[in-house]
Amino acid sequence: MSSKLSNEVISSLSALISSLMGLHFPEDRYADLERGIVAAAGDFGFSDTLEFIHWLNTATLSRHHVEALAANLTIGETYFFRDAGSFKALEESILPAIVSARKDTSRLRIWSAGCSTGEEPYSIAILIKRMSHLFKDWNVTIIGTDINAKALKKAFDGVYTEWSFRGAPPWLKDGYFTKKDAFYEIAPEIRQMVTFSFLNLAEDVYPSLLNNTSAIDMILCRNVLMYFSPDVAGRVIHGFHNSLLEGGYLFLSPTEGLRMTSYPFKALSLENTTVYKKGSLDGPKEALAPAYAPLWQVLAQDGETRDLPLGFVGSEVREEARREPSNAPGVEAASAPVPALPSTDAAERLLRDGLYVEAARVLESIVSVKGAEGPATGLLARAYANQGRLDLAIAWCEKALAADNLNPIKHYLLATILQEQGRPEDAVKSLRKALYLDHDFVLAHFVLGNLLVRLGDPDGAIRQYRNALRLTSKMAPDDLIPESDGVTAGRLNEIINSTTRTRAF
Structure with a gap:
């Protein structure tokens, strides 16, 4: 290994690491960065640290490379009942x-x-x-x-x-x-x-x-x-x-x-x-009071909510949702325009922003008008699941399945909620139904593999992981996996490979 690195080299390396993975090494932590990079060089097969740093600056790094590097730079010292x-x-x-x-x-x-x-x-x-x-x-x-x-x-x-x-x-x-x-x-x-x-x-x-x-x-x-x-x-x-x-x-x-x-x-x-x-x-009880009309009024016509500052996402929407609508002076209530029914796109945006109570309100209003046949029912189940209201989430999943029992996505959604409810055996049954209806359902294979590990069936888990890898190999690395909340095919490959290495199948 090389001798101690110069401040100039470490400063440049710190900037590179920040751009690659968002890790922050200010000057007072240069010694930590140097220790980590020396250890990483050995893991990557380099006997010379400067040569390794040059390689980092010139190579096209895969996600696996970046995360292997991060593992060396973020060494966690821990012990039982620390603090x-x-x-x-x-x-x-x-x-x-x-x-x-x-x-x-x-x-x-x-x-x-x-x-x-x-x-x-x-x-x-x-x-x-x-x-x-x-x-x-x-x-x-x-x-x-x-x-x-x-x-x-x-x-x-x-x-x-x-x-x-x-x-x-x-x-x-x-x-x-x-x-x-x-x-x-x-x-x-x-x-x-x-x-x-x-x-x-x-x-x-x-x-x-x-x-x-x-x-x-x-x-x-x-x-x-x-x-x-x-x-x-x-x-x-x-x-x-x-x-x-x-x-x-x-x-x-x-x-x-x-x-x-x-x-x-x-x-x-x-x-x-x-x-x-x-x-x-006590917050959820207050937030669940009906307030559909005011919430619709803060949704743009394209179904998007206002841009809100990071860390306070939803505070304006929640405040609007609690206000009672008021009529202009001299205008009778009956003449007030009735707001148009919001779209499921609006509800999906609220779900992405973590506004689960507000999303549920919108989706309840859609379902009350359109019934359980459309996509709003499954989204409503997700909104309730994210609030921890799993009994309601399962009830809406079952309503969605009663309307369309041949939909593999709804069986998959039910399985994920059953898993959260601590019912892994029932979740496995729902996943097998989803895969019977769609043999190429990538996420169903992956989640089933995870559940089989938990249930003590490593051979079955490996089969499901291999099925998932076989399907993602047919996709471009940047292709999004359906029903995955934005996970790409390449990323799912890396997660599966890391999972199998961790558990030493």
């Missing part, structure tokens, strides 16, 4: 509050974003297990995502060394791990509580039914945003806001919280830890 204050706040305040607020659904969804080698989501699973008196008969979903396939492989295996237990409570190893030589393997009952998957926070789409990141109660993303440029960090926070239910919680590291002043979260100080809360737990 005791956060876990005390979870145990004594936040989880009991969620139990009280969600007792009608008995459903909890937690996302560890940037989970590295898995200690954080497993710590949460162990905490919930220890609080089982509160979560009896609950459907608990914990997902861990990361860009680093090697780290995810370790998380999936669940085998750790003493280093992962520094500062951990004394009961942890004896109660939830089996010692094997110098290693500790996590208990199967805890491993089964967590699902790990590959996700690039800077590039991938969320919230999405595809990657199970919608209708989340709590997101933990600590020591991750620090790697991103301000613009990329803003997009990530915006995605988190849309992924969270009203009243949901976001955990960041203390320094990353400085970025939150421009976003619609309320900062809570608990156990010397700052937690960010979206809206209020």
